[in-house]
Amino acid sequence: MKKYITYIFVSFFIIPLYGQEDLWDVIRENSNFQYSADRSEIQKALKIYQNNQYLVDRLSKNGQRYLYHMVDETLKRDMPVELALLPFVESQFDPYAQSPAGASGIWQFILSTAREQGLKRNWWYDGRRDIIASTNSALNYLDSMYKKTNDWMLAIASFNVGPARIQREVKKNKNLGKQTDFWSLKLPKETSKYLPRLLALLEVIKNPENYNVDFPFLPNRPYFRVIDIPSQVDLMQVANISGLSIEAVYELNPGFNQWATDPNGPFYLLLPIGIADRFEIKLNSMSEEELVKWDKYIVKKGDTLTSISKKYMISQALLKEINNLDDDLIFENEELTVPRGPEWLKDYLNKPDIYFVSKGDTLWSIAKKYGVQVSDLIVWNDLSTERFLQINQQINIYPKYFVPKKKKKVNLNDLTYPVKRGDTIFKIAKKFGVTGDMIVQWNELKNPEVIYPGQVLDIKFSDLKVN
DSSP: OOOSOOOOOOGGGOOOGGGOSBHHHHHHHHOOOOOOTTSHHHHHHHTTTTTOHHHHHHHHHHHTTTHHHHHHHHHHTTOOGGGGGHHHHHHTTOTTEEOTTOOBTTTTBOHHHHHHTTOOBSSSBBTTTOHHHHHHHHHHHHHHHHHHHSOHHHHHHHHHHOHHHHHHHHHHHHHTTOOOSGGGSOOOHHHHHHHHHHHHHHHHHHOGGGGTOOOOOOBSSOSEEEEEOSSOOBHHHHHHHHTOOHHHHHHHOTTBOSSBOOTTSOOEEEEETTTHHHHHHHHHTSOHHHHSOEEEEEOOTTOOHHHHHHHTTSOHHHHHHHTTOSSSOOOTTOEEEEESTHHHHTTSOOOOEEEEOOTTOOHHHHHHHHTOOHHHHHHHHTOOTTSOOOTTOEEEEOOOSSOOOOOOOOOOSOEEEEOOTTOOHHHHHHHHTSOHHHHHHHHTOSOTTOOOTTOEEEEOGGGGOOO
């Protein structure tokens, strides 16, 4: 049977990575997958690119920080350059992307696989989001799958569905005397679409003129450099020393969840080329004490570890760990060390996780999953309760980098509310975690500024359950 994809990789055909100007050209020249673009699976995946310059521009923008590193790593390892495109399929190169199954990072590692690959995860740090660590683990994983299957197609499929399922289907086909290539296996719907999506993207990159799109120029040079750090570093301090915005620091170092790097490592940062050298010079002139900022808190009468941890928006366990406390007992005038971070982070809106809507999702189910209110989702995403959620619709979930305050349980049944003296639509909306526009709409109010004591308003929580 004709195999539609084979991989031929001859080392002396590799074009030096620094020898070309456009990174897309490097991918085109080093691509060796053989496939039939006429396959129905690939044709279906290609439809989203036809005349869709916006999508191509968005992919280029998302990949500009990280794509060079992926391409460089695959070529250094003598692996298919096509693998560098997998983060486009997995996450659109968004390190904060979050799947319904809990996968995270540009390579979308689930927790179990991340643990198997040695990716560290704790309160300070999530290696699944670390560009360097996650890429290294992903390529190691793909390489191990290839050694088991001797087929890059099956290795890529294994990355999506897991090696056990692929091996089981291959064995089943062998026993039935059938072909064991990717196209012949009976795979889950998501996996059967996974490789065609990659090949569709590859086809558009190789022949953009056939789809009436143009790939924006991406410089064929590193976007960032790895900087070794001697100890834990305050990320705001990094921003101040480098001259970058705190947003830019987090974009290249999304593995760090908090206001500082993990005190137990990794001991490196990614910074843009050009800025990295200047930062390194300044870094070498500073003492470790200058690199991380802590506040000193004098315990007052009536203070408890619980009240202090709430004040500084950290967990009580972490406060005890920082101060080497064996129990919850503290004394008046005792000096505690507390992180400075929340003093500036509480005014900084961190980049959200990205959740893609799957079948059966509602605003209520998503809100429950992430421990937020439906009204949070509506505000963060400019949603309307009158519109249904769409499959694969992107929902922003702003992460709780600190222990969230416990929220009072809200009765989710529809109710009527008698207006009290001093009430306004805004106050009532805030009370029930909805928007003023919803109350106006539910009650067909002609003038929302005119409500009176004793007036009964409908609060229709059932409308928030979008199917």
